[in-house]
Amino acid sequence: LAPELLGKLVVTADGRAGRIVEVEAYRGEQDPASHAFRGRTARNSTMFGAPGLLYVYFTYGMHYCANVVAGSVGEAQAVLLRALEPVAGLEAMRLARPVSDRDLCRGPARLCRALGIDTGFDGVDLTTGGGGIWLADDGAAAPDAPAVSGRIGLSKASEFPWRFSIPDHQGVSGPIRARGKISPQG
DNA sequence: ATATTGATTCAT
């Protein structure tokens, strides 16, 4: 499911939108790197819910990251949104954080800042639009052969090749990759 | 390479 999100749009009620260009998959209680690895807690309970929910968590004392819940109820699978290509509402994004347009949504915490996502959005349903943020499909196809590489920024299980991105897209978060020794792209 | 920053979690 994770690679199929590539090319989809994330849209907010106030007119901001970005195209998904990079994601990572997390596989619930079987995945040592997943927040759900040690079972359900107050923080990760959204992951155990229905597919299509938005799981937002706060980390490093200052950053939010957003995931799309996948799998079925109770499986706690999720797809981390790592980078978007800004598509609409760029003015509001620049206001949230003044950086170059290319960097607005390049990185899991940056895209949350740019779209105004915080833990208040944790648990909203991305399929109905009622939560103020939703997924849209404008017909752009996911790449036939998405780039695959090791996950980024993890102290455990970073070797699992569950990071997917649009090949050679400039919006993909790059340099952080140097921390892992995985042969990148593919 | 290092500072930032605070919630969450696991161990006393």
Added chain:
DNA sequence: TGAATCAATATA
């Protein structure tokens, strides 16, 4: 209670 950890980013 306390310490370690953390799916990150900015700055040097």
